[in-house]
Amino acid sequence: MFLSTLFLGLVLGGTYALLALGLSLQYGIARIMNLAYGEFMLLACFAVTMMFTSWGLGPLWGLLIVVPLGYALGWIIHTVMMRPLIKRSGGGGRLEVDTILATFGLLFVVQGLMLVTFGSDFTSYSYLNQGIGILGTTIAANRLIAFVVSLVIGFGLYAMLIRTRWGRALRAVSLAPDSAYLVGIDVGKLGRQGFALGGALAAAGGALVSMFQTFSATDGVVFTMKALIVVIMGGVGNILGALIAGLLLGLAETFVAAFIDPGLTMAATYTMFLAVLLWRPTGLFGKAGG
């Protein structure tokens, strides 16, 4: 019981971490708090489901398709919707408020479109649902795959940000946007790329979640909230922090559901969130003032 709960928690946490990474990139690099983030993730869920049920295309292939589409959609939304707001704000704090309002509106637009297109029923498909035995307990193969893929993407992203020229530039924009021009970085362009990259991660998260979880067109806000909680727990802009916080949140939810009461899952989530906000407002691993 304990071991299987642990595995389930880790698996769930892995996808939370991945989702949070995308939101964190969009906020850290593009300075946009994307309240429609969960809707983008759901779009990927539906797309992967459709490709699987109508074309028989496996969700991992689907993932390879929706990730670039997520990047492209992020790029387009940034260019069409966010750029005018950025221009108008002149780099001030007004941008944050404006983008929160704008993406809040976008949330309902996308949600409405999904409701019209896919209906409000819960959707799921069955893919590699058989159990695999690990350390004396069994876990569904699809969850295990989702977990491994999330970790690969998460650490791959981390390595990209640390080691590559592009990653370093993205970090520079996130840490010191006012100085980036000194080394020839176009903050506007990198912001757009960061937002698009966040869209790609939302799509990856959606593809993976759809493998083992039922979802409906109105679930987006739940995922956005969870991603937001993980981002704040991990520390804004802290990639490893988000990975660990995501795993912790997944573990907390599954353990509370298994050993206390499934109805308290959300309560546990928000209790953790409040505790972090009260005692470690810069995140579990953040330095004061950092």
Added chain:
Amino acid sequence: MLEIDNLRITYGKHTALGGVGMAVDKGECVVILGANGAGKSSLLKAVGGVVRPASGVISHEGQDLAQVPAHEIVERGIALVPEGRGIFARMSVADNLALGCHPARARGGAEARRREVLELFPRLAERQKQLVGTMSGGEQQMVAIARALMSNPDLLLLDEPSLGLAPIVTKEVFAALGRIRETGLTLLIVEQNVRASLALASRGYLLEAGRVVGSGSAEQLQSDPAVQRAFLGGTSEPLENELN
């Protein structure tokens, strides 16, 4: 190499620069002196593309910089070490240097340049992994200069490199600038440390309330009464004594 003509900079109603002209030739080291608020930083910011002039011309290698965005200035070969240094405090020394060669023009020969820069600032070589924000002011200034050099510039703009540094550290920074100068790189330095900067520069300008009120060779400026009045408190002892 750099020509500034009738440059006017205004912030709302306030005129920071009221028609300034100056020129810097290839290989020169020129200093801009001036008291607080004289408009020195505004001038460098205008060259760096951060502040848009109200009127006037800034041209580099014969090309007008008026419409060039700030992030493309460094691609033109102009590296700016701004007031406050503009380093990436929450990144390591190695990352700061690596970002220094982010511009396309800096990609070739980056490794060789890194070696040269670390020879120039051996202190940085030992601390590649340290977060720049945790370093001393002098070390941070060295990172800022080193990062600027990584961009393979042909003109280096420095805004008060000695600001907030102890005299001995200022000496170290200026000694490094001296060696940079010897490589033939063109330098334009804004300073309030008259002794150190006039010992380094060959020529200079004196700014007062947004206007050039004096110019000439380092020796001329050193004995210029306006400079004396503004900074030196009337003494005119040889500058070398202060530096060495």
